[in-house]
Every structure is written in C-alpha cells, then in structure tokens.
Amino acid sequence: MLNQIDKIKTPFFLIDEKKLIANLEKAKLLKSLSGVKLVLALKCFSTWGVFKIIEPYLDGTTSSGPNEVRLGYEKFGKETHSYSVGYSEEDILEVRKYADKIIFNSESQFLKFYKHVENKSIGIRLNPGISYANQDLANPARPFSRLGVPFEKMTQSLYDNVDGCMFHINCENKNADNFIKSLDYISEKYAYYFDKFKWVSFGGGVFFTWENYDIKKLALALKDFSKRFNIAVYLEPGEAIVTKTTDLVVTVLDIVENQKNTVIVDSATEAHRLDTLIYNEPAQIRESSSNGAYNYVVGSCSCLAGDQFCEANFDKPLEIGQRLHIEDSAGYTMVKLNWFNGLKMPSIVCKRLDNTIDLLKSYDYTDFERFLSDETIR
Structure with a gap:
C-alpha cells in the first residue's frame, strides 16, 4: 500500500520538521549562552511555508534584495535587516517600508541614500581583509573585492553617522576556533569603532549546527565580545539552520x-x-x-x-x-x-512531526509559460 510520500510525483524537496527543529534547538542554545540575536538569511532559504516552525527560535530575517525584505516582513515578522551590494533609489524607497536595519556596502551608497532612511538604524559593511572560505568564488576577501569598505578607506564622518556594522567573512566555517581567531583579529583592529557602534553583525557562514561543533566555546567568545564593547551582536545563519x-x-x-x-x-x-x-x-x-x-x-x-x-x-x-x-x-x-x-x-513538501505530509508548493505548465512572458500585461 502506498504511503503519502509514495503518492507524490518526483522530483520534490522533502523537508523534515523533526530535523529542522533539531537544528533550531542548537540555535536556541547558542542564543541562551551568548545573548546574541539570530536572523535567518533569506538568500539561503526562503521557503516561507515552514517559517512558523522557525520563527519561535530566531529574532527575524536578513535580506539581500527588496523582495526578500518584504517577504521577511510579511511572512516571518520580528526584525527585518536589509543589505545590498548596490541599491537603486527605487530599491531604497521599497526597502525602507519594511526594514528595521539598512546596511550599505559602500560610503558612496550611504551618502547617496542617507536622506531617505534617516529614521532607520543604519549600518555599513566592513571588509577586514581576512575571511574563511573554501572556495574563491565565495571568498569576500579575495583580491579587489567589491564587498564592504576596506579598513584603510574608513572615514570619520561615515562612522559618526551609522549605528552599526556588518562583517560577512565566513563560508561554511565549521570550527569555533577558526571563527574566534578572526573575531580576535577584528576586535583588535576595529576596537575604536566598536566603542561607537550600537550593534554589529558577523554575518552568516558560522556553521554552529555542524556535528561536534563547540557551541559553548563560540557562545562564550561572542558573549565576551558583546560585554567588552557594550554592543549588541547578531549572526545571520542560513545553511546552519537548514543543513541536513x-x-x-x-x-x-x-x-x-x-x-x-x-x-x-x-x-x-x-x-x-x-x-x-x-x-x-x-x-x-x-x-x-x-x-x-x-x-x-x-x-x-x-x-x-x-x-x-x-x-x-x-x-x-x-x-x-x-x-x-x-x-x-x-x-x-x-x-x-x-x-x-x-x-x-520540484514540488516542495514538509514531513511533520506526526509523519503527515504537507504540500507547500507545486508547479505546472502555467508557471513555466508565464515565467518569461505574460500576455496579461500586454
């Protein structure tokens, strides 16, 4: 006799709620031990049909474009962070409707759009020149990187007018000691600025749900950093939440x-x-x-x-x-x-704790037909 899963036509993504909660419980432990806030990186995972499972454990969402910001605001709630490598004016006018924190990639973008978002908490992405990434394609500190303001390009006027900063320098960093090494480097190099900021995000790529990851060591380091500089700390997990x-x-x-x-x-x-x-x-x-x-x-x-x-x-x-x-x-x-x-x-389905199957999304020819042209707007 066919069970529910066997009746679903392949291909399909099968999300296991039990496994998702196991990761989220590790996130809960990290939060309780460190005091950090965790915001889900929607660029990694935006399947909002399971946000009700994730939302109780995390503090909000972080986004890389206007559509993600709106999705986080409407489907997840809580805090909404927005970062983009390059905003257009149209983007900024859209993003400011939904984002609590808006992070700029460069001083020129900050200067251009500051007047539109003065009532928001504003941050700047910094590039410390170090990173942990196994692939050069994903290395934010690669030569001639466009991602973030290099230390030597910082200006006093910029840092007098932002509330916080973001470092996104990790990609699948599965070892607490590796992260702490970069944290120590950043702490020393940017100490002057941390004393002025209200918050700092260390981005994503910190794989604290990986098997045998020392969550307590990571939590202690983050807690000590927050206490030392009297600053709120964020991480932006994506893969860490949904892995396996x-x-x-x-x-x-x-x-x-x-x-x-x-x-x-x-x-x-x-x-x-x-x-x-x-x-x-x-x-x-x-x-x-x-x-x-x-x-x-x-x-x-x-x-x-x-x-x-x-x-x-x-x-x-x-x-x-x-x-x-x-x-x-x-x-x-x-x-x-x-x-x-x-x-x-592929359809998207979720296996619930009671082993029932929920169909979150399916596609048909109409989705394909309307993907690149739509006669309804002619």
Missing part, C-alpha cells in the same frame, strides 16, 4: 553505459541544485554505500554534458523507476530554482 533537513527526491528514468554506468534521474543540478554545479561539490545519496560493489554516475536529465549530481557506490544494482534521495538539499537550492530545459519543477 531536506532531501531532493528523484526517480531513475534510465541507465546508460559508456565505460561507466550512469543513471539518469528526473532532476538536474543546473535547474534544481545549482550549487552542486557551481562549486563542483558532489551530492550525497542516502541509498549509497561507500563499500558498495555497484558504481554509478548519478546524472541529470538536462542537456548539459557535465550536469551530474555525483558518482557513488551502491550495495545492489539500481533499477529504472527506483527513487533516490539527494541529501542536504535545502540551502541555496529552492531559492535558485530555474526553468532550464523546461524541466518539471
């Missing part, structure tokens, strides 16, 4: 052989799990086995030659019609979905 909570469930459509066996599944990295392709980081398949005797490339159904999820071993031969679960498919996936090749867009 969600599978992309796919079906094997075909098996082809060209020196290696490749299974073709009804999904694609370029369309449904873009970071797998961008960062060349192989996906993990739940059904795989490191010692399995049967090796397969898990390939997509797109026309892009290099579009594949991973290469993995299995204990038994795979079969056409079999389902596979591509693990850890929440962060930077649903927010990057696209209609490449006109592929079927």
Whole structure:
C-alpha cells in the first residue's frame, strides 16, 4: 500500500520538521549562552511555508534584495535587516517600508541614500581583509573585492553617522576556533569603532549546527565580545539552520553505459541544485554505500554534458523507476530554482512531526509559460 510520500510525483524537496527543529534547538542554545540575536538569511532559504516552525527560535530575517525584505516582513515578522551590494533609489524607497536595519556596502551608497532612511538604524559593511572560505568564488576577501569598505578607506564622518556594522567573512566555517581567531583579529583592529557602534553583525557562514561543533566555546567568545564593547551582536545563519533537513527526491528514468554506468534521474543540478554545479561539490545519496560493489554516475536529465549530481557506490544494482534521495538539499537550492530545459519543477513538501505530509508548493505548465512572458500585461 502506498504511503503519502509514495503518492507524490518526483522530483520534490522533502523537508523534515523533526530535523529542522533539531537544528533550531542548537540555535536556541547558542542564543541562551551568548545573548546574541539570530536572523535567518533569506538568500539561503526562503521557503516561507515552514517559517512558523522557525520563527519561535530566531529574532527575524536578513535580506539581500527588496523582495526578500518584504517577504521577511510579511511572512516571518520580528526584525527585518536589509543589505545590498548596490541599491537603486527605487530599491531604497521599497526597502525602507519594511526594514528595521539598512546596511550599505559602500560610503558612496550611504551618502547617496542617507536622506531617505534617516529614521532607520543604519549600518555599513566592513571588509577586514581576512575571511574563511573554501572556495574563491565565495571568498569576500579575495583580491579587489567589491564587498564592504576596506579598513584603510574608513572615514570619520561615515562612522559618526551609522549605528552599526556588518562583517560577512565566513563560508561554511565549521570550527569555533577558526571563527574566534578572526573575531580576535577584528576586535583588535576595529576596537575604536566598536566603542561607537550600537550593534554589529558577523554575518552568516558560522556553521554552529555542524556535528561536534563547540557551541559553548563560540557562545562564550561572542558573549565576551558583546560585554567588552557594550554592543549588541547578531549572526545571520542560513545553511546552519537548514543543513541536513531536506532531501531532493528523484526517480531513475534510465541507465546508460559508456565505460561507466550512469543513471539518469528526473532532476538536474543546473535547474534544481545549482550549487552542486557551481562549486563542483558532489551530492550525497542516502541509498549509497561507500563499500558498495555497484558504481554509478548519478546524472541529470538536462542537456548539459557535465550536469551530474555525483558518482557513488551502491550495495545492489539500481533499477529504472527506483527513487533516490539527494541529501542536504535545502540551502541555496529552492531559492535558485530555474526553468532550464523546461524541466518539471520540484514540488516542495514538509514531513511533520506526526509523519503527515504537507504540500507547500507545486508547479505546472502555467508557471513555466508565464515565467518569461505574460500576455496579461500586454
């Protein structure tokens, strides 16, 4: 007899509420031990159908564009932070309707738009010239970085007129000692300015929900920093909140052989799990086995030659019609979905604590048809 999950057509994202709450409980522990505030990074995860699960644990949302700011305000509530590498005047006029804190990337943007947001809490992004990132593409301190004001470019007039600052220098930093090292460096370098600021955000990429992460050590360091400078501290977790909570469930459509066996599944990295392709980081398949005797490339159904999820071993031969679960498919996936090749867009479902299944979103031809043209506005 088919259960609820079996009745849902693939591909679909399966969010597990139990796993999500487990991450959120770690966030709750970090908050209680450190006194920091946590705002969800919507650029990583914006699936508002599960915001009711997340909202009790966090303090608000942080956004990178006008649509995210509005979504956080309307669907999450609490604090709403806005940062953009480059605002237009139209953006600022929209963002100020919803944001409590508005963070500028440069002094020129601050000077241009300050008059529009004087009644908001204003911040500036700073670039300390150090970072923790495994990929150069995601390294905010890479040479000639456009992200944030370098230390040597700071001006007194700027810092006399902002309330706080933001450092976003981490990407999947899974070790408290690594973070504390950068915190110590920043504390010494910017001590003069911290004494003037009301708040500081250390951005996202601090992976405190990773297995064996020393949350207590991180919490103590953040608490000491806040007390030393009498300043409110924020973190902007995204991946840390949703890591290992969600599978992309796919079906094997075909098996082809060209020196290696490749299974073709009804999904694609370029369309449904873009970071797998961008960062060349192989996906993990739940059904795989490191010692399995049967090796397969898990390939997509797109026309892009290099579009594949991973290469993995299995204990038994795979079969056409079999389902596979591509693990850890929440962060930077649903927010990057696209209609490449006109592929079927994955539905989004949530497995609740009582094992019932809620359909949060489904797509059909109408969504594809109206994606790039809309006759209703002609």
